[in-house]
Amino acid sequence: MNKSVHGLAPVRQEAAPLRRKITSALRRAIETGALAPGSRLVEKDLCADLDVSRTSLRESLRELEAEGLVTNGSKGLVVTAISPREARNIYAVRGVLEGLLMEQFAREADDAAMARLDAAVTELAAAYEAGEIERIIASKADFYEVLCTGADNMIVLELLSRLNTRINRLRFASLSQPLRAKASIAEIFALAAALRRRDGAEARRIALAHIDAAACAALGAVQIHPPAEEATP
Amino acid sequence: MNKSVHGLAPVRQEAAPLRRKITSALRRAIETGALAPGSRLVEKDLCADLDVSRTSLRESLRELEAEGLVTNGSKGLVVTAISPREARNIYAVRGVLEGLLMEQFAREADDAAMARLDAAVTELAAAYEAGEIERIIASKADFYEVLCTGADNMIVLELLSRLNTRINRLRFASLSQPLRAKASIAEIFALAAALRRRDGAEARRIALAHIDAAACAALGAVQIHPPAEEATP
DNA sequence: TCTCATATGTTTGTCGTACAAACTGATGGT
DNA sequence: ACCATCAGTTTGTACGACAAACATATGAGA
Secondary structure (H helix, E strand, C coil): CCCCCCCCCCCCCCCCCHHHHHHHHHHHHHHHCCCCCCCECCHHHHHHHHCCCHHHHHHHHHHHHHHCCEEEECCEEEECCCCHHHHHHHHHHHHHHHHHHHHHHHHHCCHHHHHHHHHHHHHHHHHHHHCCHHHHHHHHHHHHHHHHHHHCCHHHHHHHHHHHHHHHHHHHHHHCCHHHHHHHHHHHHHHHHHHHCCCHHHHHHHHHHHHHHHHHHHHCCCCCCCHHHHCCC | CCCCCCCCCCCCCCCCCHHHHHHHHHHHHHHHCCCCCCCECCHHHHHHHHCCCHHHHHHHHHHHHHHCCEEEECCEEEECCCCHHHHHHHHHHHHHHHHHHHHHHHHHCCHHHHHHHHHHHHHHHHHHHHCCHHHHHHHHHHHHHHHHHHHCCHHHHHHHHHHHHHHHHHHHHHHCCHHHHHHHHHHHHHHHHHHHCCCHHHHHHHHHHHHHHHHHHHHCCCCCCCHHHHCCC
16 A cells, blocks of 8 residues: 555644544543443533533544444443453454464565565564553554555454454453563564465464463453364365 | 244334434445445435434444445545455455354354254245345345354454445345355255254355355455465364 | 332433535636 | 636534433422
8 A cells, every 4th residue: 555665654644533533532541441341421521521512522422333332222322341252252253354364464465565564573572572552552553554454455454453442451451461472572473474484374373372362361261262263174 | 142932023123313214224325326336425415315414414424434334535425435355355354254153153052043043044045035135135134143143252243244234235246146046045054054063164164165156256256265264284 | 217209400312503614616817 | 728716515513402211309198
């Protein structure tokens, strides 16, 4: 997508409509837990807090509703709570999506994509090293962006982003374990190496293991991807 | 979810908010092609057509935007056009999601789920037989609902629904081929048989083949799931 | 005192209007 | 034929209004 021959990053969107900022603000609040799962979202209060009109606020709430971050229960809008089962399913889905992504990237990525991958991996490793959770999440988003662009599969990017917003609260938990961080770096490097070798199957295996580990860290679950996943004769 | 011991279907939501009806109406219009891909969505016109206020209409548009059915280009809102590449990716993603779904269902479904599956398959086959496209799509939605409920994975249901709204226009094309219909019935029965045997791997293989065939019918593409998909040593 | 019904307040869903800013297209001068 | 200005359209945002659904408090009666 980025056809620039220079290393210029695209200019950031300065003039985002107000409702996007509202949506982002609320999304962040939900992800960080400032708005706890299950808590009610009262329009009047949110308008007062954010100092915006109800019109714009409601449009933002519709977006969040469509994203699944808030739910329209019988008692009005509440922040969606994710059950352990749902979390497990999200990790399982991420597994198959990332598996697909790895194989597509290994098959289709061009040299520019590989170069971008290296840069993204380096940055991600630095972020893990630094231990700054916000930065890790941002770097990881970039990392996926690079992967999906290289694989030319924006559908996966969209779905993964959507899933990630839901489990970012859990990720805060798993990412704050320093032990995991060390292991994660190694896994990411191994992943990149496999991709550079264009070994999609191996990359997929590493990605699955990576997600499993993250899921365990986040959920304390034992097995997210049971043996059946591998049983292809 | 449906714990009723009788065969009672849940009561339909009578008092849906107006904006839901608006959203549904627009979604249908897009799916059927009444609103063609690329065509502009002018708020004032839509308000006039649907006879609703701009406030409610705009909330609906935000939902559709979050669903990816409409896109906010530089020239205002337009109906999202799906490129062949995107369509291929959607089919590929459906493949891995349904693969996961099959294995989960085979592993976790209880007797009630199996019974519901049989009913759904019978209905789906009847729909194919009758050749009524609307009915096929509705039955297939039911079919997935049964599968996801049995697999206890609502996340997949949500993602598949989202993907399906995007490619329903293509499905109109592929489903109208009577030859495909015959083959589809056989595939669906084989799928159900494998699930009843709890043979997740086989069910997954059939599902992949089914999607491949559908994709070919819709896109004229040759291969959506290349060999790498099977290459698990 | 406990219970129920009524009154009161709060929240949501919908509408209409308004207006600034961005964008579009038309008009007209050179 | 080209450009500049002007008017119309479209979007983004805000406000105020009101009915209906819902919640809460209040008070009457058992």
